[in-house]
Amino acid sequence: MSENKVLNKDLRRQIVDMVVSGQDGHIPSAFSVVDIVTYLYASVLRFDASRPEWPDRDIFILSKGHGCLALYVNLYRHGFITEKDIHAFCKAGGILGEHPDRTRIPGVEASTGSLGHGFSFAVGIALGLTIQKRQNRVFVLLGDGECHEGTVWEGAHVACNRELGNLCVIIDWNRSGMQLLPKDDLPGKWRAFGWKTHEIDGHDEGQISEALASVHFSTPGVPTAIIARTVKGKGVPAIEGHGPWHHKIPNAREYHMIIEALR
């Protein structure tokens, strides 16, 4: 159970509406990251929704693709996708599925879902940008369970050695992975791989802001890992934690309970 103030209640309600409408989706995973993703789009990322491929944009990759609902509601809020797209979540003819798809969705930089891919893809982007002497910044949101994947540490090793200071990862440390492998010092591991590391509360806007503001994004430089303590299902006590809600669709009674909790 989390104690601090619940942010972004409107976006959380929209996420629940999409899941009920599409009869699919991961509500707790999206609630775990929605405050981070929302802050990035509102206050950090440089983009132009009318030109999703604007060459000077910052790159954001949701490597834990199953948190995509948090991305979709922000892409909608900032004009990349339409209300019609939102209503067609997980429906025939729609562009929004349960994992973000670069080939379908404006503003999505990588098709993710298979854990451990988006991060290494982003390391390649960060390296490419340094080759091209471009100033774009690269942000990646990883899950803590995703950090079980060996490719994450391969990419972390390369990024440090190639001095990709233009790369910042945020780890959604909701302790999901620790159900399986409880001995997991994520901050220590990222530090051991040579990354500059911050630990924050991933539902506290002030801490998110402060950590992101401290990143220099200079190349060559030290890449940054922000380990964000989060709560799966944050905002609705009944669905918080690692219980059956991971991939559950609320029925009518549960829907009203969740919406009421988010008033």
Next chain:
Amino acid sequence: MPSQTDAVRRQFADTLLSVGTADEKLVVMVGDISHGILQPFAKACPGRYFNIGILEPTMISMAAGLSSVGLRVVAHTIAPFIIERSFEQLKLDFVYQGLSGNIVTVGSAFDYSNLGCTHHCYGDFALLKTLPGVEVTHPASPAEFDALFRQAYADSHLTVYRIAGSTHGVDFRPEHIVLGKGIRLNEGKDLTLIATGPQLRTALEIREELLGNGVGTDVIYIHTIRPLDTDLILASVEKTRRVVVIEEHMRTGGLGDDVLRITRGVASVKYYSASIPDIFVHEYGSYEQLCDYVGLNSKAILVQIRAAGLVA
């Protein structure tokens, strides 16, 4: 002319130097292999050569990331570590996302004969064929690598170059080497011999033997597995109704399976696949000895195709 070990790999280094000097978008990543022969490229193209580490799946994901920002990327290491270990990265990060790039492998089939199963890769055509739009080439002479790379490296596809460890000994003129087009070396009315890679040498030996017996053969060389020159193959087999496919690949999913599919409508067609049986090769020895072990030599193939009634 004897087989030239590593001649194609040396051409790979020369071609990259030539293309990379002219095209500033060309970036090369290797997994701790060919590091020495690529030093001229590294020196001529500073900041565009990376001996990235021994982490092949991440090398492929990173290569796709480089491609997504508009660079023309070459990723290179030993075949099984890219095609098998990193298959999901090829599938999802490159091909599903519609990103272009170039994968150059050495050590396909059992070129690293004494290194055993970990360093063998004879199912690569089959795996790659499941990736829509991938271009799969098998250059077995320096001229082929140079021509195919120059034609394909900047196109919109992922292109795989399966560099053969030995050559077939035929000097094709560059203008005759066209991505997606087979090459007919000889014409005959009785039998079609289709070969890919160094096994063209075997096909030509069989042709000579059969010619002495009054059997005329079409010899077709295939350097591009995808897209495949189906018209050339079908036209020949419609004429001869007898076809032998010779390849250093597992029987399942190889060029032979393609030829079967292409020619299924030809009346009374007789077919023989000279390939690696669907087994793991547990033997050691030279490349030539392993070819003998799996029956990839002209003498063994002649026995088999005579027994199967393709020729008298």
